[in-house]
Structure formats: C-alpha cells, structure tokens
Amino acid sequence: MDLKLQAKTKGSKGFVKLIKKNLVGWLLLLPALLCMYFFILRPMIIGTYLSFFDMKGYTPTDFIGLENYKRIFNDSMFMKNLINTFKYVLWSIVIGFFLPVIFSLMLNEMAHMRATLRFLIYLPAVLPAASVSLLWYFVYHPSAGGLLNMLIANFGMEPYVWLQDSKHTIMYIIISMTWCGAGSTVLYYYATLQGINREIYEAAVIDGAGFFRRILTVSLPNISGIVLLFFVRQIIGVFSVMEQPMMMTDGGPNGASMTLGLQIYKYAFRYYKPQFAMALGCILFLILLIITCFYYVLDKKIDKMNG
Amino acid sequence: MKAFNDMRGALLNTEMKQPRYKALYWAMFVFLLFYAVVISLFPVVWILIAGFKDPQELYQIPATLFPKEFDITKLFEVWNQLKIYKYYFNTAYMSIGSVVLCLLCSGLAGYALSKIRPMGTKLVNNIVFWLMLIPGTMSTVPLYMTFKEFPIFGFSMMDTYWPIWLMGAASPFNIILFRSYFNGISNEIVEAAKIDGLSSIGIFRHIILPMGQPIFLVVGLFTFMSSFGNFFWPYLLISDENKIVLAVQLYKLKSTTFTQDYQMLAVLYSVLPLIILYAIFQDKIISGINIGGVKG
Numbered sequence: 396m397d398l399k400l401q402a403k404t405k406g407s408k409g410f411v412k413l414i415k416k417n418l419v420g421w422l423l424l425l426p427a428l429l430c431m432y433f434f435i436l437r438p439m440i441i442g443t444y445l446s447f448f449d450m451k452g453y454t455p456t457d458f459i460g461l462e463n464y465k466r467i468f469n470d471s472m473f474m475k476n477l478i479n480t481f482k483y484v485l486w487s488i489v490i491g492f493f494l495p496v497i498f499s500l501m502l503n504e505m506a507h508m509r510a511t512l513r514f515l516i517y518l519p520a521v522l523p524a525a526s527v528s529l530l531w532y533f534v535y536h537p538s539a540g541g542l543l544n545m546l547i548a549n550f551g552m553e554p555y556v557w558l559q560d561s562k563h564t565i566m567y568i569i570i571s572m573t574w575c576g577a578g579s580t581v582l583y584y585y586a587t588l589q590g591i592n593r594e595i596y597e598a599a600v601i602d603g604a605g606f607f608r609r610i611l612t613v614s615l616p617n618i619s620g621i622v623l624l625f626f627v628r629q630i631i632g633v634f635s636v637m638e639q640p641m642m643m644t645d646g647g648p649n650g651a652s653m654t655l656g657l658q659i660y661k662y663a664f665r666y667y668k669p670q671f672a673m674a675l676g677c678i679l680f681l682i683l684l685i686i687t688c689f690y691y692v693l694d695k696k697i698d699k700m701n702g
Numbered sequence: 703m704k705a706f707n708d709m710r711g712a713l714l715n716t717e718m719k720q721p722r723y724k725a726l727y728w729a730m731f732v733f734l735l736f737y738a739v740v741i742s743l744f745p746v747v748w749i750l751i752a753g754f755k756d757p758q759e760l761y762q763i764p765a766t767l768f769p770k771e772f773d774i775t776k777l778f779e780v781w782n783q784l785k786i787y788k789y790y791f792n793t794a795y796m797s798i799g800s801v802v803l804c805l806l807c808s809g810l811a812g813y814a815l816s817k818i819r820p821m822g823t824k825l826v827n828n829i830v831f832w833l834m835l836i837p838g839t840m841s842t843v844p845l846y847m848t849f850k851e852f853p854i855f856g857f858s859m860m861d862t863y864w865p866i867w868l869m870g871a872a873s874p875f876n877i878i879l880f881r882s883y884f885n886g887i888s889n890e891i892v893e894a895a896k897i898d899g900l901s902s903i904g905i906f907r908h909i910i911l912p913m914g915q916p917i918f919l920v921v922g923l924f925t926f927m928s929s930f931g932n933f934f935w936p937y938l939l940i941s942d943e944n945k946i947v948l949a950v951q952l953y954k955l956k957s958t959t960f961t962q963d964y965q966m967l968a969v970l971y972s973v974l975p976l977i978i979l980y981a982i983f984q985d986k987i988i989s990g991i992n993i994g995g996v997k998g
Contacts, residue, residue: 420820427811430872438841501730504711515738523931525949540760609712635839669843676840
C-alpha cells in the first residue's frame with residue numbers, strides 16, 4: 396500500500412516536472428519564436444497573399460487574381476531588369492567565385508606573415524556595405540581625382556567615366572562587392588583547408604604527386620562542399636542585390652544597373668505600387684527557391700562522391 | 703628561412719629546398735602580399751589621404767596622390783560640422799540594442815533547444831532552418847506595413863529603433879549557432895546542477911553563460927558590426943533628424959552641398975570604429991568564422 400502510494404506520488408511528481416520542463420522551455424523559446432513569426436514568416440505569407448490584390452496606398456481593395464503579375468510581365472522594365480540581374484550573377488561568378496578559392500589555397504601554403512596577410516585580406520569584409528559602396532563611388536569617381544582615374548593618368552590616359560559607362564556598370568559594381576565579400580569567403584575556405592590532415596599530403600608526395608596534383612586530388616575535394624555552399628549563397632545574395640546599385644548608381648545610367656531587388660524598392664517607395672512590389676517579391680522568391688533546390692540535389696551528389 | 707618549419711599546406715617543409723618549389727612559394731607570397739596591401743588596404747588609406755585635399759585640389763589636373771598639406775585639424779572640422787558624434791551615438795545606440803536583444807532572445811532559444819528540449823523541439827529546429835532560407839528582399843513591403851501598424855495592437859514603430867532591434871533578435875542563423883555551441887557543453891554538468899537545485903534560468907546564468915562565453919562574444923561582435931552598417935531599414939523608417947544613423951547620413955551627404963573631401967572623411971569616420979574593433983578582436987572574429995564555417 397505504502398509502496399503503491401509512493402509510486403503514485405513519484406509519478407505525479409514526474410508529471411509536474413514534465414509540465415514544468417515544457418513550460419519553461421517554451422517560455423524561453425517564445426521571444427525568439429514571436430520575433431521570427433512577426434518579422435520573417437508572417438511578412439512572407441502576407442506578401443504572397445496581398446500580391447493577388449489591388450491596393451490603395453497600403454490597404455488592399457479588391458482581389459484581382461494574377462493581374463499584378465500580368466502588369467509586371469508587361470512592364471518593359473521587367474525583362475531588362477531580369478537580364479541585368481542575371482548579368483550581376485554572371486559577373487559575380489566570373490570575378491567573385493574563383494578568386495577566393497585561389498587565394499585560400501595560396502594562404503594555406505604561407506609560412507611567412509600569415510597573421511598579417513589574413514588580417515588585411517579580411518579587412519574589407521568588416522566594413523559596412525553602405526561605406527564600401529560610397530568608398531568605391533569615390534574610387535570610380537569620373538573626375539580626375541577619382542582613384543582609378545589618377546592611376547590611368549599615370550599611363551597618359553584621359554579620365555574615364557567608369558560607373559557612367561552603361562556597358563560595364565554592372566561589372567564595376569560587382570568588383571566593389573567582391574572587394575568587400577571575398578575576404579570572408581577566403582577565410583571560410585582557409586579554415587576548412589587548415590583542417591586537412593597533413594599526413595594525406597605526405598602520402599601523396601610518396602606516391603609521386605607534385606604540388607598541383609596534391610591541390611587537385613586532396614585540397615579541392617576537401618573544400619568542395621563549402622565551396623558549393625558559398626557558390627549558392629553568393630548566387631542567392633547577388634540575385635536579390637539592392638543596396639549597392641541604389642547607393643552607387645541608383646540603377647543608372649538609364650537603367651543599366653537596375654536589378655529586380657531595386658525595382659521592388661522603387662515600386663514600393665517611389666511609385667507607391669506596393670502590390671507590384673509584393674508580386675515581384677514572389678517571383679524573386681520562386682527563382683531563388685529553384686536555385687536552392689538545385690543546391691540540395693548537387694550537395695547530395697557531392698556528398699556521395701566523397702563517400 | 704626558419705619559418706619554413708611552420709608550413710601548414712600542401713607543400714612540405716622538406717620540399718622548400720628545391721628551387722622550383724621555393725620560386726613557386728615566393729611567387730604566391732608576393733601575389734598575396736600585393737592583394738592584401740594594394741587591393742585590400744590601399745583604397746581605405748587613399749580615402750584618408752584624399753580627404754585631406756582641398757576641393758580644388760581634388761579636381762585639379764594632373765591629380766596628385768598626396769595633398770599639399772596634411773592639416774590634422776580638418777578631421778576635427780569634419781567631426782564638428784558633419785556632427786559625426788551625433789551619428790556615432792545614434793548608431794551605437796541602435797547597434798548595442800540589437801546586440802542585447804539578439805544575445806538574449808537567440809541565446810535563450812538556443813539554450814532551450816539544446817538543453818531543455820521541450821516537446822516539439824525537432825519541429826522548431828526544422829522551422830528555424832527553413833526560415834533561414836527566406837530572402838529578406840521579398841518581404842520589404844509587408845515588413846514596412848508591420849512596422850507602420852503592428853498587427854493586433856495597431857501601434858507604430860516608425861521613427862524608433864525597435865524594428866531594427868526586433869529583427870536582430872529573430873535571427874535563425876544565430877539561434878542555430880547558439881544551439882550547436884551549447885550542444886558541445888556536456889549534459890552531465892547540466893544534470894548535476896539540476897540535482898543541486900538550480901532552476902533552468904539558474905543553469906543558464908551560472909553554467910551556460912560562463913561556459914558559452916566565446917559564442918556570446920562572437921555572435922555579439924558580428925551582430926554589432928552588421929548592425930553598425932545597417933542602412934536600408936533605418937533609411938526607410940527613421941526620418942526624425944535626431945535619430946538618423948551614420949550609414950543613412952552618409953547616403954544623404956551625397957546630395958548635400960558638403961564638398962567631396964568632407965564626404966570622404968565621413969566615409970573614413972564610418973569605417974574607423976569597425977576597423978578598430980576588428981584590430982582588437984581579430985582572434986575572436988577569426989575563431990567565429992571557424993565556428994560558423996562548420997557546415998550543416
């Protein structure tokens with residue numbers, strides 16, 4: 396009888412404990428969950444929902460189905476901006492993808508001044524994007540006092556308009572973004588490279604592998620996972636780029652550096668058509684979703700390849 | 703040549719005696735040094751040098767690299783005329799608020815997900831992971847509407863730093879960082895503390911906080927640095943002249959009558975605190991990259 400009672404009270408004590416554990420646990424989770432709901436999840440749902448509505452200011456009026464989307468596709472700017480955005484991505488791959496891989500492989504070999512090199516290479520990455528954009532705005536300044544114009548003046552060349560040259564504006568903006576972003580990518584790769592056991596290299600040397608062969612067969616396969624991750628992150632990041640062209644050129648000259656992200660901003664806060672901004676946001680999201688799916692398929696394949 | 707004993711890459715110490723590997727090594731060294739000094743560092747130094755020029759000197763042909771005279775008082779002039787101190791204060795206020803809320807909310811959430819593990823932990827873990835993939839650009843307008851008139855309660859957060867603080871508090875990436883770091887703290891210590899009668903909050907204060915110090919420092923630093931340069935949302939939401947932050951003011955300077963040399967020194971002022979912070983905490987920041995770089 397006593398024993399039974401004991402078991403019972405112990406059971407209810409355990410029950411109280413279980414309730415308490417869940418209560419405390421959820422209480423601690425609550426602030427973060429609420430913030431994430433209100434500032435990440437809910438805006439996304441509302442944005443999708445309202446993209447099917449006509450709006451007056453910021454209040455939805457009528458459900459109009461896909462009308463907003465049709466209007467966007469019929470906007471002559473859309474195709475141009477979509478192509479521009481792809482150009483941004485393409486340039487960012489050409490300029491910003493291979494360099495960090497090469498730099499990190501080189502940094503990995505260094506025995507001299509390692510800490511100094513690391514410090515300086517990462518330095519641009521700590522600067523705020525707004526400052527970097529403005530800094531490069533001055534580097535590209537079309538007057539004789541712009542840094543690049545000063546440099547080419549030494550070779551007897553006339554000042555050049557840089558960002559105002561509509562053919563290459565996107566490339567110049569990507570160069571400034573790469574300047575800022577490459578440092579942190581290099582250090583992420585470098586951290587992974589440092590984790591490789593050096594005995595593997597030594598074994599490769601015994602097998603007669605030269606330096607480049609070791610890079611190809613040992614180093615690169617070891618960083619392929621994180622390189623792929625950064626590749627996709629870079630594509631996603633550049634695809635939704637907005638701040639940098641906004642600060643450096645405001646999409647100009649003549650729309651040559653406009654992006655979908657900047658168009659969203661302009662729809663929302665310059666033309667006061669928030670419904671278009673939200674519809675375009677959904678289109679952007681869908682494109683990014685497809686890229687992310689690609690990533691998961693590729694990542695699984697690479698994992699399999701590495702065994 | 704002693705340093706060659708400290709090789710850590712694919713080249714072996716013993717190989718450095720061969721001339722062709724030596725040449726390869728030094729070629730790579732010079733290349734990296736060139737990049738580090740000329741490409742990475744020089745533009746920042748240049749903005750300082752060029753900022754000291756007079757406006758006429760900036761546009762003169764042929765242009766000169768160094769100004770005719772370095773007048774150090776110009777730095778104070780810019781500091782006073784552009785009211786840099788005011789923007790420093792506002793930006794610091796905004797950034798520190800973000801750091802505090804982020805450490806508190808994300809830290810507690812990471813602790814709950816790692817050590818308390820209430821019912822539904824797995825589900826929350828999954829949700830947090832998927833939320834990380836939602837691009838912010840798509841929600842610009844709905845977020846703006848949320849800040850203008852908060853759902854249910856109907857108050858407005860315009861002209862306050864709350865939107866920035868609350869958005870910083872809800873970072874899925876930081877929650878994941880905290881959770882995986884706390885997973886490395888052994889459960890036995892936590893269990894022992896429970897038997898000693900510590901409450902869940904007590905465990906957080908007396909065990910998780912001291913043992914998780916590195917991750918709190920790293921997340922705090924990164925949050926501060928990214929918040930310091932926050933441009934877009936402060937630009938959209940804050941129009942009160944007394945609350946404008948540095949990055950927004952920089953952008954606005956472009957369309958004022960302040961001459962280019964002043965704007966250049968303003969850029970310098972906007973990067974200086976971060977460079978100093980980086981110089982002080984570089985080891986912590988680099989180790990933060992090692993923590994964050996662990997894939998998956």
